[in-house]
Amino acid sequence: MTTTANLASRLEGLLGAHRVVVAAESELLDYAVDGIVPAAIVRPNSAAEAAEVVRFALAEKLAVIPTGSRSKLGLGMPSARYDISLDMTGLHEIAHYDAGDLTLSVDAGMPLRQLATVLTEKGQFLPLSVPCYETTTVGGTLASGIDSILRNQYGTTRDFLIGAEFVDGKGALCKSGGRVVKNVTGYDLHKLLVGSLGTLAIITRLNFRTFTLPHAYGGHLASFSGLDGASAYRIAIEHSGLPLANLETLSPVMLALVARVLSKIHPENALPLNPANWCVYASYEGNEAVVPRIARDLQKLSSDATAVSSEILDPDSDAHLRGLFREAFDWLRWASPAVALFRIVLPQSKASDLANLLRFANESSLRNATLLRATGVTYLAFIGEIDDESTLRSLESVSRRIFSLAAASRGHATLLHAPLKLKSSVNVWGPKPADFAMMQRVKDSFDPQHIFAPGRFVGGI
Amino acid sequence: MTASLLRELNSLLGPSNVLHKIEDLVLYEYDGSVEKARPDIVVFPHTTEDVSRVVKLAVKYNVPIVGRGSGTGLSGGALARGGGIILVFARMNRILELDLENARAVVQPGVVNLDITRAVEHAGLYFAPDPSSQKSCTIGGNVAENAGGPHTLANGVTVNHVTALELVLPDGEIVRVGSKHGDAPGYDLCGLFVGSEGTLALVTEITVRLTRKAESVKTLLAIFDAVDDASTTVSEITARGITPAACEMVDGWTLCAIEDYIHAGFPRDSAAILLIEVEGLREAVTAQAEAVEDVCRVHHAREVRIAKDDRERDLLWKGRKNAFGALGRLAPSNYVLDGVIPRSKLPQALRQILLIGKKYGFSVGNIFHAGDGNLHPIVLYDPRDAMQFENAIAASHEIIKYCVELGGALTGEHGVGMEKNELMSLLFSDADFDLMRRVHDAFNPDSSLNPGKVFPLSKGCGEIRVRKQTTTPPAQV
Numbered sequence: 001m002t003t004t005a006n007l008a009s010r011l012e013g014l015l016g017a018h019r020v021v022v023a024a025e026s027e028l029l030d031y032a033v034d035g036i037v038p039a040a041i042v043r044p045n046s047a048a049e050a051a052e053v054v055r056f057a058l059a060e061k062l063a064v065i066p067t068g069s070r071s072k073l074g075l076g077m078p079s080a081r082y083d084i085s086l087d088m089t090g091l092h093e094i095a096h097y098d099a100g101d102l103t104l105s106v107d108a109g110m111p112l113r114q115l116a117t118v119l120t121e122k123g124q125f126l127p128l129s130v131p132c133y134e135t136t137t138v139g140g141t142l143a144s145g146i147d148s149i150l151r152n153q154y155g156t157t158r159d160f161l162i163g164a165e166f167v168d169g170k171g172a173l174c175k176s177g178g179r180v181v182k183n184v185t186g187y188d189l190h191k192l193l194v195g196s197l198g199t200l201a202i203i204t205r206l207n208f209r210t211f212t213l214p215h216a217y218g219g220h221l222a223s224f225s226g227l228d229g230a231s232a233y234r235i236a237i238e239h240s241g242l243p244l245a246n247l248e249t250l251s252p253v254m255l256a257l258v259a260r261v262l263s264k265i266h267p268e269n270a271l272p273l274n275p276a277n278w279c280v281y282a283s284y285e286g287n288e289a290v291v292p293r294i295a296r297d298l299q300k301l302s303s304d305a306t307a308v309s310s311e312i313l314d315p316d317s318d319a320h321l322r323g324l325f326r327e328a329f330d331w332l333r334w335a336s337p338a339v340a341l342f343r344i345v346l347p348q349s350k351a352s353d354l355a356n357l358l359r360f361a362n363e364s365s366l367r368n369a370t371l372l373r374a375t376g377v378t379y380l381a382f383i384g385e386i387d388d389e390s391t392l393r394s395l396e397s398v399s400r401r402i403f404s405l406a407a408a409s410r411g412h413a414t415l416l417h418a419p420l421k422l423k424s425s426v427n428v429w430g431p432k433p434a435d436f437a438m439m440q441r442v443k444d445s446f447d448p449q450h451i452f453a454p455g456r457f458v459g460g461i
Numbered sequence: 462m463t464a465s466l467l468r469e470l471n472s473l474l475g476p477s478n479v480l481h482k483i484e485d486l487v488l489y490e491y492d493g494s495v496e497k498a499r500p501d502i503v504v505f506p507h508t509t510e511d512v513s514r515v516v517k518l519a520v521k522y523n524v525p526i527v528g529r530g531s532g533t534g535l536s537g538g539a540l541a542r543g544g545g546i547i548l549v550f551a552r553m554n555r556i557l558e559l560d561l562e563n564a565r566a567v568v569q570p571g572v573v574n575l576d577i578t579r580a581v582e583h584a585g586l587y588f589a590p591d592p593s594s595q596k597s598c599t600i601g602g603n604v605a606e607n608a609g610g611p612h613t614l615a616n617g618v619t620v621n622h623v624t625a626l627e628l629v630l631p632d633g634e635i636v637r638v639g640s641k642h643g644d645a646p647g648y649d650l651c652g653l654f655v656g657s658e659g660t661l662a663l664v665t666e667i668t669v670r671l672t673r674k675a676e677s678v679k680t681l682l683a684i685f686d687a688v689d690d691a692s693t694t695v696s697e698i699t700a701r702g703i704t705p706a707a708c709e710m711v712d713g714w715t716l717c718a719i720e721d722y723i724h725a726g727f728p729r730d731s732a733a734i735l736l737i738e739v740e741g742l743r744e745a746v747t748a749q750a751e752a753v754e755d756v757c758r759v760h761h762a763r764e765v766r767i768a769k770d771d772r773e774r775d776l777l778w779k780g781r782k783n784a785f786g787a788l789g790r791l792a793p794s795n796y797v798l799d800g801v802i803p804r805s806k807l808p809q810a811l812r813q814i815l816l817i818g819k820k821y822g823f824s825v826g827n828i829f830h831a832g833d834g835n836l837h838p839i840v841l842y843d844p845r846d847a848m849q850f851e852n853a854i855a856a857s858h859e860i861i862k863y864c865v866e867l868g869g870a871l872t873g874e875h876g877v878g879m880e881k882n883e884l885m886s887l888l889f890s891d892a893d894f895d896l897m898r899r900v901h902d903a904f905n906p907d908s909s910l911n912p913g914k915v916f917p918l919s920k921g922c923g924e925i926r927v928r929k930q931t932t933t934p935p936a937q938v
Contacts, residue, residue, distance in 0.1 A: 098868075100700040100805035101834070123702065156644075158652055159621050172892035180801040182618065182833040182873040184607045184656050185881075185888060186915065187897050191620075191652030200648070212702025241585075241673045243741065289744035345644045347563050376563075376642055414646045429646050435638040439648045441903035446896070458647040 007040055007083075010060075014052050019043045019090070031085040033065055033456075034078035035420055038085040045090035047165060047173055047204035054202060055171030057084055057451050065453045066198045068109060068140030071132035074333075074417060075144055076197045077428055080455035088139055091204055094118060096179060102210045103162065103179050108139025108203045124210040127154035129322075131329040139203045145195020147343075149326050152374035153245045153285075154211065157194050163207035164190035166200075169447025173204070181209045192442060199457040200446040214285035218295050219318030222302035222310045223277040227251075227358065230278040231351050233305035234372075237282070240301060242294055246283045247374040248325050251358070254369035254381075255279050258324060261331050266320045277308060283322055328371055328379060333417035335369075338384030340395045340418045342402055345376055346411035353409035354378070360405060364398050366391075379416075387419060396425050403430040432459040466522040470504055470546075473514055478505040478552070489529070489547050493594070494880050495796050495844070495853075496537030500527070500547040507552050509627060509635055509665040516663065517633035519546055519909060526631075527911045528663045530571060530599030533592075535797055536878025538606060538658050542913035548663065550601045556580055557666065564671040565624065565641055570601025570664050574608075577669065586671040589616040592874070593782040604664050607656030609874035611707040611781065612738070614832040616672060618874065620655040627666035628654065631910045641668050653900070658876050659911040661904040675740035678706070679750045680768040680777060683735040683757040684728050688712055688815075688827075691733035692808040694760040695831040698737075699804040703752050707738040708832025709781055715788065715826040715839070722787035725780025726773070731763065735831065736781055784828045785839070792841035795826075796853050800864030801873040804834040813863050814838050821856040835873035836864065862887060877915045885917050 008022035021027050021041040028037050039062075044050040057064045063081035066088055067073065089109040096105035099122040106115060112126075113134055119125050127150040130141050142157055154160065163177025176189035193203055224230040230249050237247065250258060256275035263269070273279065280302070284294045295312045302310040313321065324331075332341050346353050354372070361368040361380060371379040382398050384391035399415060399422070406413035407430070415428035433439075436459045443450070443461045455461075470479045480486060480503040490499035501524070506512045519526040525545035532539055541547050554571035561584045566577055574595040577588040591610035592598050602608070604626070609618040616622075625639035638650035654661060685691040691710055698708065711719070711734050716727045727734060735757070739749040754765045768774040788795055802810050811827060818825030818840065829837040838860055842853040861871055865887045872881060889897070898916065901908075 098803050098805055100696060101803035102699060102702070103803060155617070155621065158649055159617060168892075168896050170895075172895065173890075174892050174896045175889070176893070176897075178801075178868075178870045178888065180803060180834055180869050180873070182609060182613070182801055182830070182835050183870040184618075184874055184876055185870040185872050186877070186885065186893070187900055188607075188620070188652055188656055189896065189900065191649045194649055194652075196648060212704075241676060286742070286745055287748050289748060290742055293742060293744050345640075345642055347560075347642055375644075377644065410640075411642060412640065412645055433645060433647050435636060435645075435647070435650055438636060438638055438650055438904075442648050442650070442653070442900065445899040445903045448899075 004039055010056065011040055011042055011053070014056055015042060015044060015049055019045065031067060031070065031087070033073045033082055034423065036079060036082045038065070039083045041085045041087055043087045043090045047091065047167065050086060050088070050091070050202050050204055051167045051171050051173050053084065053086055054167045054169070054451070058169070058171055058449055063451055063454055064202070066139070066143070066202045068137030069111065069132065069135040071136050072140065072144045072146060076456040077460070078423055078455070079453050086202060088202070089137065095205060099124060103181065103207065104210050105179055105205060105207045106138055107205050108137060110138050112136050112138055112141055119210060120213065123213050125213050126208055127160065127211055128157065129326050131327050133326060138206055142194055142206060143196055143198050143203060146329060147373065147377060149246045149322070152247060153243060158191045160209045161190055161194065161206060162209055164193055164203060165205040166193065167202040167204060169201070169449060169451055174201070177207060179207050197456050198453045199443065199461055200452065202452070215287045216291040217283065217285045217315070217318065218291040219313035219321060220282045220295055220298040220311065221279060221313055222298070222307040223274060223279045224305070224307055225277060227278055227355065229306050230280050233280055233302055233307065236301045236305060237298070240297060242284070242297055244282050244284050244374065246325065248281045249372035250279045250281070251370035252276060252278065253367060254371050257332070257335060257369055261324060262320060265324070269317060269320050271317050281321055281325065283318065329416060332369070332379065332381045335381065336383045336385055337387035338391045338395065338419050340382045340399055340422065341416045342380045342413050343416050344378040344380055344402065344406050344411060344413040346378065346406065346409050347376065353411070357402070357405050360401060364394065366394050366398060392419065392421055395419070395422050399426045407431065429458045463522060466518065466524065467502060469518055470502060470515065473518070474504055474506065474511060478507070489532070489549070490540070492532045492534040492537060492539050494535050494537045494878065495794065496540055496879055498537070498540040498542045499544070500541035501544050503547045503549055505549050505552045509629065512548065512629045512663055512665050513633045513635050515546065515548055516629055516631065520632060525909055525912050528601065528605065528659045530602030531573070531597045533594040533598040534602060534606060534878065535799065535875040536872065536880040538876050538878040538914060539602065540879065542879050550599060553665070561586065563642065564673070565668055566671055567666060567668045568600055569666060570599060570604070572600050574598050574600055574603055581671055585674050587674055588669055589613065589622055589672045590619045593785065600667055600669070601664050604655050604667055605657070605659045606874065606876040609830065609833070609835065611709050611830060614708055614830065615704050615706045620652060622670045623651050623655050623667060624670055625668035626651055626654055626664055628662035629665055630662050631905045631907065635665070639668070658878060658915050660901060660915055661910070663910070677743040677746040678738060678740040679746050680774045681737045681750060681753055682766045682768070682777060683737065683762045684731045684764045685733045685735070685761065686731060686763055687761070688733045688811055689808050690760045690762070691735055692811050692831070694735060694757050694762070696805050696807050697756050697760065698753060699832065701752065701756065703749055705737050705749065705753065705832060706740040707736070708830070709736040710734070710827065710829055710831035711736070711781065711784065712827040714824060715784060715828045718787045718791055719780050719784050722790060723780045723783055725776050727780055736777055788826060788839055788841065792843060794842055794844045796840040796842065796857050798836065798838045798857050798860055799872040799875040800836045800861050800869055802834045802836065802864050802867045802869035804832070806867045807831065807834065810836065810864070810867060814860055817856055817859050817863070821852045823853065823856055830873070833873060834869070858884065879914055882915055883917045883919055885915070
């Protein structure tokens with residue numbers, strides 16, 4: 001291990017003093033991951049420079065965590081070692097954009113918001129409608145694996161990621177895939193980077209297929225006296241084949257949280273949200289004929305499912321709710337000082353499994369809120385009112401139970417957010433998956449010396 | 462090949478599941494590509510355990526092993542380049558589970574692609590990837606090659622529809638990756654294994670996502686008097702953001718061959734046709750069909766027909782999907798390429814392909830997934846003429862190089878196999894190969910599984926070696 005002073009001069013020798021921060025304590029704190037403060041922040045402004053830093057780290061046996069806007073650094077387990085924060089925001093160009101081909105190649109550090117502005121000018125977009133949207137980078141979004149609210153319609157990131165460039169754990173600049181929408185040339189290594197939390201490689205550039213902005217948007221809100229009605233409605237929607245961009249089912253507590261956040265951000269919005277009910281929000285898009293058609297069908301399906309209210313939203317309210325659900329991860333994790341936010345995947349049809357889970361949640365002493373997202377993903381937040389030992393013990397106990405309930409249903413659960421103290425007794429990834437040994441082989445191939453965020457990923461990878 | 466390996470295989474699987482006589486083996490020395498390589502033994506496992514045991518025997522006798530489905534592949538992926546054992550999945554062809562409520566099917570690798578759709582269509586579901594060979598190709602082969610098809614433009618290729626796999630590793634270990642309902646925490650191993658061309662593991666069970674049939678479908682046939690007009694139409698459909706379910710192009714020369722064979726109703730006097738399908742909600746389909754028709758007319762389509770019923774639609778697709786068979790009537794052999802280019806470059810690419818064909822003295826047919834930019838130039842040649850064969854290969858390589866120059870790739874859906882592995886250096890650097898090789902070695906360290914595929918043998922990838930050559934070189938048909 002190098003001393004701090006030595007580290008400073010070596011890194012400055014590599015990239016120049018202006019791109020290295022070693023001593024400024026306050027700035028280093030901003031780059032802390034799960035309470036661990038790096039010894040240095042390095043800000044490369046090219047892929048070649050990032051590779052140089054990786055080779056340096058490799059030679060010095062230093063651990064590196066790549067960072068972007070640092071909006072989701074709390075994902076995963078605390079890293080076993082963390083010496084250098086590789087701040088990738090200096091790589092922020094659009095390398096290639098062929099709007100006529102609907103393909104894009106963009107640097108990892110490009111803010112998603114800024115990219116959207118460029119794409120909008122051509123009437124296009126990337127279906128990455130993700131939390132922390134105003135600040136997050138393209139690379140960070142991909143590496144975090146965080147859900148886009150548009151995945152029901154457009155698939156997950158792996159479905160429209162067509163290639164990548166990255167620095168592997170040997171410090172070499174590598175690529176896979178390409179810039180065409182269909183391609184089976186070589187191994188699809190870029191798919192492995194999705195959700196890898198910086199544990200495989202330093203992403204420097206990503207290639208995507210882009211999509212055309214829809215002509216019109218619509219939103220619909222229906223409420224039900226219980227989960228049964230809401231579930232029947234969801235199943236009817238599924239069988240109808242209606243192409244929805246997003247479908248969110250909210251428990252009464254979740255609805256109350258939504259109402260609170262909505263009134264804070266948009267105090268003028270008078271959307272009547274009755275927190276005694278379960279509520280289903282559907283959003284959809286298409287041309288001017290498709291949007292009213294879907295609205296009509298949803299009115300009928302919700303009424304058939306005995307909805308207590310059913311409402312086609314005005315464009316403002318719909319836009320507000322879209323934004324709010326996009327940011328659900330963000331406001332849920334800060335709903336109190338001690339939140340355990342689960343992402344649970346269960347078979348979509350197994351209402352009984354979900355009912356079991358919710359029954360257990362309601363039996364616990366902790367306030368909890370449920371958001372059933374489209375495609376079988378459930379966000380379940382346990383909200384401890386104060387950050388004390390007793391809350392921690394309760395969170396620990398519910399966490400263990402949730403992991404085992406999810407496994408018993410042949411599903412799985414991940415803790416997206418947890419108080420740091422909880423991470424010392426609960427692994428946020430749950431039990432090691434059956435294919436863990438295979439993941440280790442992948443890790444060892446990409447990063448043989450384990451210099452990238454060691455310990456942060458599934459099973460201690 | 463030692464007699465004792467044969468004895469052990471016979472005792473393990475029974476003699477009816479083991480082939481070793483030359484007259485039997487020659488049936489497995491080719492696939493749909495121009496390559497040839499003869500295996501020493503062919504076996505037909507019935508269970509995952511059979512596969513694992515065969516693999517362990519192969520390890521014991523130090524012989525390579527290659528998985529194979531129906532042998533419809535177009536890159537030599539299922540050929541025993543280094544000799545050894547070919548493991549044919551034809552008898553592992555059961556659909557193990559249909560979970561219609563969750564839109565999943567669990568199938569063995571030998572299940573024929575179309576049979577999945579046939580098993581679930583009563584519930585309004587289907588399996589989206591539809592290679593032209595879907596009546597005979599197997600899902601295991603689709604997974605190995607990450608197969609596409611005409612209708613993958615909107616719905617995605619095989620990898621977008623696979624959520625879990627059971628695998629047998631080269632040491633015989635049986636493992637599972639992914640999860641039935643998707644979204645499992647951890648690395649996207651399904652994303653790695655799908656399309657790895659049988660070089661990392663043998664796939665013994667596949668969980669696929671089923672897709673709900675669209676409410677409405679319209680199939681349009683647009684007829685053009687100039688190839689340029691047809692290709693410009695495709696570029697503009699893409700640029701306007703219209704995403705049809707399929708957008709296929711066939712040039713006039715190929716059309717005549719199809720008509721002689723299928724009688725699908727294609728015009729014999731046109732320069733090119735586009736077969737475009739739009740699907741979705743009725744309101745969306747109506748608007749999309751109108752938009753497509755508009756673009757076609759702007760670019761001088763002589764005629765735009767809309768199939769008036771399922772019969773007419775099926776006939777058009779029959780013509781498209783049997784095109785390669787039709788071309789078999791024109792020349793003893795053909796070399797089907799699979800390059801991909803940015804869709805904005807389609808008109809110039811087609812012009813250049815024609816020129817390259819002329820330079821080498823070939824007629825080059827074009828029938829391809831235009832909407833994806835996935836070209837299938839077809840070079841017709843006579844393999845008995847050594848010079849023609851060499852020229853066919855040279856012309857093909859020049860076309861692929863041109864695709865790469867345009868910002869494209871070597872293969873969109875057929876795979877690299879042993880056909881394009883030496884061209885990989887056009888796209889990948891030594892560092893890229895080094896990483897791919899490390900991933901390869903992490904699963905298949907001795908190259909006992911499907912050796913001599915994907916990686917260029919001539920370029921620092923000696924570890925991905927071919928152990929021995931027991932067969933005639935490809936050119937000597």
